[in-house]
Amino acid sequence: MSNKQKVLIVEDEQSIRKLLEYTLEQANYQTVLAIDGEEAIRQTMDESPDLIILDLMLPKTDGIEVCKTLRRKNIETPIIMLTARGEEMDKIIGLEMGADDYMTKPFSPREVAARVKAVLRRSGEKTFQTEEQRLQTGQLVVYPERFEAYLNDKQLEFTRKEFDLLVYFMKNLNRVLTREQLLLAVWNYDFAGDTRIVDVHVSHLRDKIEENTRKPLYIKTIRGIGYKFEEKK
Structure with a gap:
């Protein structure tokens, strides 16, 4: 059984999907792939990834709806939203729906690895807070x-x-x-x-x-x- 952290990549454009897959596997993450919103929800439920990289514009169900659906199901897996447009409103909507971070296309492999590491670190810090606060x-x-x-x-x-x-x-x-x-x-x-x-x-x-x-x-x-x-x- 692998001890690598698992990242679900949800991207319908093959070239970007392959770039993300290669970059993350080189950084020692296990990757799972999905090409549309419906498959993203299914893979999240089946694979229990540690983090999701989620494109905003997807076939069948867009990234915003995927994010809303997962959060409605109380699935708190960290999400990095991808947007090609870079418009402020896209970022606001994505973050409002429960995304933890966003990246604007085009992005560098180094940025991908850094963002994934930072979001997983923040998520892990929350997980290990065991004493209940009121x-x-x-x-x-x-x-x-x-x-x-x-x-x-x-x-x-x-x-x-x-x-x-x-x-x-x-x-x-x-x-x-x-x-x-x-x-x-x-x-x-x-x-x-x-x-x-x-x-x-x-x-x-x-x-x-x-x-x-x-x-x-x-x-x-x-x-x-x-x-x-x-x-x-």
């Missing part, structure tokens, strides 16, 4: 390891990144956090071009935890800087 402020209670959050004893539903953002806020109560800090901490990006991703996710969080989004109780906007998650008794 974060609470006011009537909002979060269990990071269980992926559960409750407000007034009612369980809330979040995407992966919404939940990660909520946990980071809860661990930094009353601190003013810049969009760049949040982008680096939650998405592991250290450049300013994608800070709108943060605003989109904050908006979604407010919709789920605030009674009045125009006068938020928890997530305060600090004009020109970022956000502050206020502690409640």
Whole structure:
């Protein structure tokens, strides 16, 4: 039985699929291949990969739908989304649906290996956090390891990144956090071009935890800087 980490490559373009397969096998990963969205879901269920490289534009079922379907089934396998367009909205949608990272075509073999290694490392760090945490402020209670959050004893539903953002806020109560800090901490990006991703996710969080989004109780906007998650008794 192989001890190599397994990567599912979902790409309908043969030349890119072969490049990814060769690059990852040279980096000592085991690879599994799929050429459309339906096969990607099937292979994920059958092969239990450690990571998925998922093209956005696929036959039958596109990458966004594959990502949504897997997360709806509570499959938390890390996903790196591939996009040929490089448009900010593609990245935002992919990350909103539960992708962990993205790469824009064309990419270099070195970038592929580096991204895969980084995402698997972050995923492994989460896996080995064994002591259960309980974060609470006011009537909002979060269990990071269980992926559960409750407000007034009612369980809330979040995407992966919404939940990660909520946990980071809860661990930094009353601190003013810049969009760049949040982008680096939650998405592991250290450049300013994608800070709108943060605003989109904050908006979604407010919709789920605030009674009045125009006068938020928890997530305060600090004009020109970022956000502050206020502690409640």
